Amino acid sequence: MAGPPKKRSSAAKKERRTKRKVCSFCADKLPDINYKDVPRLRKYVSERGKILPRRISGNCAKHQRLLTVAVKRARIIAFLPFTSE
Ligand SMILES: [Zn+2]
Numbered sequence: 001m002a003g004p005p006k007k008r009s010s011a012a013k014k015e016r017r018t019k020r021k022v023c024s025f026c027a028d029k030l031p032d033i034n035y036k037d038v039p040r041l042r043k044y045v046s047e048r049g050k051i052l053p054r055r056i057s058g059n060c061a062k063h064q065r066l067l068t069v070a071v072k073r074a075r076i077i078a079f080l081p082f083t084s085e
Contacts, residue, residue, distance in 0.1 A: 021058025025066075033066040035073035045071055 025033060035041070044052050044059075044067055051071050054064045 023058060023060040023063050025063040026060055030063075033063065033070040035070040035077070037070075038074060041067070041071050041074055049075075 033040075044057050046052060051068055054061070057064065057067075059067060
């Protein structure tokens with residue numbers, strides 16, 4: 001299969017494919033990602049604990065960056081107890 005012909009107009013450059021996921025954080029108008037929002041973070045972490053890449057999660061660069069930080073924080077908190085014996 002040769003594939004579809006590539007359109008090279010300036011408008012087509014922005015959206016490579018017509019299907020473009022909108023960043024869910026932008027959609028919810030969240031300026032920041034709370035690391036305590038574990039159920040939300042879970043959606044962006046694979047079963048093996050890896051953070052999903054942007055092309056899968058569909059997040060924008062800004063929120064993907066915030067997400068990585070939030071997930072890392074959440075990991076640390078999950079690992080460390082709040083109180084020591
Ligand atoms: Zn976003």
